[in-house]
Amino acid sequence: MALRERLRADARQRHAAGLDRTRRVQDARLGMVADCDGVTLVNFCSNDYLGFAQHPAVVSTFRAAAAEYGVGSAGSALVSGYFSAHRALEEQAAALFGYDAALYAGSGYLANLGVLTALLDARALCVQDKRNHACLIDGARFSGAALKRYPHADVAAAEAALNGATQDLRLLVSDGVFSMDGDAADVAGLAQIAARHDATLMLDDAHGVGVLGATGLGSLQAAGLGAGDVPILVVPAGKALGGQGALILSNRDVIAHLVDTARPYLFSTAPAPAMAAALSQSLRLLATEAEHHALLQNNIRQFTALAAHAGLPLLPSNTAIQPLLAGDNDRALRWSEALRARGFWVSAIRPPTVPPGTARLRITLTALHTPAQIETLVETLHGVIKDDDGPAY
Ligand SMILES: Cc1ncc(COP(=O)(O)O)c(C=O)c1O
Known part of the structure; x- marks a missing residue:
């Protein structure tokens, strides 16, 4: 069959290039110790930055809400899938982030796709950082807008892309913290050029919320900015909030427009009401229990200090995402396998997730890691890289 032959040829090519993927099966987990494919490993590639996915209050809220509402929402939000838990979460998030x-x-993914396809069309311009998350790029492409991608973190290039734009509607879009690099966008700089060129700034703060800012409210808090500077903020909930879904924060006109027209929202079953309730609990913890954020910050500091001392080739980052550059795909895979054999779970990130030649280990820190786990990871990384057959780092 032509399809199968073609797929097999593609698969052979991916294998030869070190680009085939494996899904590891996780079973029980306790803190950051996971049963992964039957082996006990310390997980250093989870996005559960604050440990909320396992926080007893979040778990018990989820359980109680499932008992009250049932499991699935059983409908699109526009038909019968919108519950009081969804509404409460939306109101709470708007108040907490100041929208x-x-x-x-x-x-x-659906949130970004929904915002971009609902707001943009062929008459609009969308300007994006080259390293924005794939769903932001996909959303702009699907919208039919003119898409200009500027070199990573280059605010002057972003301004050049806006300069002289003929489109009335201009949307400037950036990750708050870049998901594979861990560096933070210059949100204040982007807000300034957006204002200068009458563009709307949209920020995806998947990896900033829970991590950046004095109390972990994210990139806007860290930059001292608010809804007036960044009129559209997307907060994916599968990272520091420990749940699933995403909150889109904006003014009432934008939200009403999305409710009426965002196809990924209209034509999809609403998330489980119990998940909305659990996320409300996560937001309460974020607002009231400072210790989770403080523990994460300590762990980031400990890791970066030890890694610098050991001379590990880390990319510059002060967030929970700490990439260790391998360059070559096979080398990243070898490092990841060697770590696995020594009790650590750190996945190798390869193209197309990152640009060719920049394969890496994406190490993530969480509030649940212990100082001893971090210390042993750095020692082990040092040994693994030193013993690797490939060129020295
Ligand atoms: C920056 C960023 N935006 C959006 C997403 C997509 O969010 P979700 O996993 O909830 O679809 C991710 C990661 O998955 C991400 O890293």
Whole structure:
């Protein structure tokens, strides 16, 4: 069959290039110790930055809400799938992040796709950082807008892309913290050029919320900015909030427009109401229990200090994402396998997730890691890289 032959040829090519993927099966987990494919490993590649996915209060809220509402929402939000838990979460998120209104979507991918396809069309311009998350790029492409991608973190290039734009509607879009690099966008700089060129700034703060800012409210808090500077904020909930879905925060006009027209929202079953309730609990913890954020910050500091002392080739980052550059795909895979054999779970990230020649280990820190686990990881990394057959780092 032509399809199968073609797929097998593609698969052979991916294998030869070190680009085939494996899904590891996780079973029980306790803190950051996971049963992964039957082996006990310390997980250093989870996005559960604050440990909320396992926080007893979040788990018990989820359980109680499932008992009350049932499991699935059983409908699109526009038909019968919108529950009081969804509404409460939206109101709470809007108040916490300082926006007029919010919409709770099924995932970060769907949220970004929904915002971009609902707001943009062929008459609009969308300017994006080259390293924005794939769903932001996909959303702009699907919208039919003119898409200009500027070199990573280059605010002057972003301004050049806006300069002289003929389109009335201009949307400037960036990750708050870049998911594979861990560096933070210059949100204040982007807000300034957006204002200068009458563009709307949209930020995806998947990896900033829970991590950056004095109390972990994210990139806007860290930059001292608010809804007036960044009129659209997307907060995917599968990272530091420990759940699933995403909150889109904006003014009432934007949210009403999305409710009426965002196809990924309209034509998809609403997320489980119990998940909305659990996320409300996560937001309460974020607002009231400072210790989770403080523990994460300590762990980031400990890791970066030890790694610098050991001379590990880390990319510059002060967030929970700490990439260790391998360059070559096979080398990244070898490092990851060697770590696994020594009790650590750190996945290798390869193209197309990152640019060719920049394969890496994406190490993530969480509030649940212990100082001893971090210390042993750095020692082990040092040994693994030193013993590797490939060129020295
Ligand atoms: C920056 C960023 N935005 C959006 C997403 C997508 O969110 P979700 O996993 O909820 O679809 C991710 C990661 O998955 C991400 O890293």
